[in-house]
Amino acid sequence: MAPESDSPGQPGGSLAPLDRAALERVMARAAELQARSADAPEHLTDAQILALGSEVGISSDHLRQALAEERTRVALPDETGVVGSWFGASHAVASRVVPGKPADVLAQLDGWMQREELLRVRRRIGDRLTWEARRDFMGSMQASFNIGGRPYALTPAAEVGATVVAVDAARVLVRLEADFGNSRRRNVAWAGGVAGLGATSGVGVVALSTLSAEPGALVIGAVVGSVWTGVAGLVASAVARSQRRKVARGQLALEQILDRLEHGEIRSSKSPLMEFLSSVR
Template sequence: MPDDVPSQPPVPARTTLDPHAIERVLARAAALQVSAPGSVEGMSEAELLDVAREAGLSVEHVRRALAEERLRGAMAPAGDGPHDETGLAARLAGPGRASASRLIAGSAPAVLAQLTQWLEREECMRLVRRMRDGGVWEPRRDFVGNLLRGLRGGGPTPALRTIAALGAAVVPVDDTHTLVRLEADVSAGRRQRMLVGGVTAASGVLAGGTILGVGVVAGALLPVVIPLAALPALAGGGTAWALARGHRATVDHAVRALEHVLDQLEHGVPTTARPATLRDVIDGVRRSLR
């Protein structure tokens, strides 16, 4: 081989990344882009879709992520923290939101209209915020709503009666199918459980400290006093733990309720549905008296 022929650099081997690695690389690249000097302060949705196309990402997946981000922002005032919770309450009791999603046959406007009809008519909810591709509903707390729920035994899905809000993102996948994502805010029940559990645990510790102090003052034997003082503290801590963990059952019930709503959308909601009125209440009373 002649000496004047330059050697070619070795061709790097092609490396295939698994989906989790791709997610980590893209997330890290986005974080570096945001923190880089002179980085852009924001990006429109159209620009983001163009970047996604250039990166080889599915436009449908990006649209779904955008809809979920708008839903997260719309429900933020009703919750008690960010959607991706990593705090003590989330670790002990579970998430503050329950969610479910499904691919529904039909156009996005038609599916959203059916969802609105079902929530207002059967779940006794009212629309509090309308979005381009979804909305946020709250359980009706007025006289008509409470009376209708009472006549129906709590409604088709009693688990949705106590939620703070229900958000929906309705995203078209193609001309004939729509992706529906529902999120129920159950953080109020979690806060109540954490509060009661905290008070119970503190009461147990206080009672144990009182027993220990009385025993020391009375000159009792420590091997006898310490186990007695530990009992209320352990009982209080165990009760607090059970209360916090019980929230996970609430989340499961809410998920099943959301799946029930999606079942109605998948199999068809009656088109005659309309918001409940006082006449509906009167008709419901008559039917219950028959």
């Protein structure tokens, strides 16, 4: 007689193996059922999570990276709706695993942000640093005239943050964020004001034309009003495009910083002129 485990109705029997999607569903459902049980622990240590992962065949390296990503996760606002579609995201975010130790990588990032991005430290909390744009005269001059040969894409951000968490003894996960929410709110208000003024003025021109007894006045008024409204709409659209480009440049700047960290290209020095400008407050 064949053993019980070989029967088609028993797990581990002759049923077809599961594909990756099915396996993910099974694991998610098992975790949900476990969480509902009375003896399910509220908290697990890293060692317990790694032990659980090894029991189901998940690589410890992947688990450590997932743990680091969870610890650097930040809840961002929902970007759906008209504002999100027209003006883009309010945050630029980038993350990557790079070689190094948390303290060393944070120090490299701090040096780069202050020397090369015209930022200054805002807060330092454990494994997280935040910066804001320099508001002194020389910093504003450098940003305005692109002194140094490149744009300073992070200075429009209200805050730039970095969180560094160890993955293992030789690698860390770096998460960078740039908050462009204030800039977006200003541009939304500006574009809305321009569009509203254009529409109101256009309607006003048409209304005034109806009071004229001149032949064709209404047609002329309608054309002028439409053109005026259309110009206001174009201006508002240009403001929205400008905001989207600003966030895209910030996103690129964050990715480039991670590229330099990954390849060990964070410079520790620069030209005497740039050193002088950075030292002037």
